[in-house]
Amino acid sequence: DGGITQSPKYLFRKEGQNVTLSCEQNLNHDAMYWYRQDPGQGLRLIYYSQIVNDFQKGDIAEGYSVSREKKESFPLTVTSAQKNPTAFYLCASSRGTTSYEQYFGPGTRLTVT
């Protein structure tokens, strides 16, 4: 079955620790995205990548980093510089940007205490 997988589903970390969220897709999509969802805020774009070895900052990139070494994978690292990291993180992919349908993974809920 084609789709997007995110792991883990739940993640707990202590303040000051970096943590990496996994996102893998087998849809052969060129573009991949990371969004953050907070209650009452809607989804906001963190980073996106249109092609391997290239990525761009979204609206709220501060405190986050990404890599895109393989077409299938787009991991997100939440660093200790992120002030409010507790949130629901969603990964998405699409064939290309702009006019293509985006497909989402099941999400990772990160709790930092």
Add this chain to the structure above:
Amino acid sequence: KQEVTQIPAALSVPEGENLVLNCSFTDSAIYNLQWFRQDPGKGLTSLLLIQSSQREQTSGRLNASLDKSSGRSTLYIAASQPGDSATYLCAVPWGGTALIFGKGTTLSVSS
């Protein structure tokens, strides 16, 4: 910058009722508009994608319309069922990159 608004924020209806969810956007220069469903604690499921050249798109009991000139889209759900209870989100691509989302309408259908 593009802004997307969804009204109402929450809606409760009895089973069997037909209903309309609204989505408005401030800049009409969009390529398409996408409707999603989100169940609590889950990811987003794409329901319908309407290209800018289209007026309507249908899937089963769902019908989405798009009026670019007025900056509006509606999602019509026919004969609602308790299984339709979820949060519905609309989104438009912006800046050639990712999606701008509304905050969603949370629908509750009672049996």
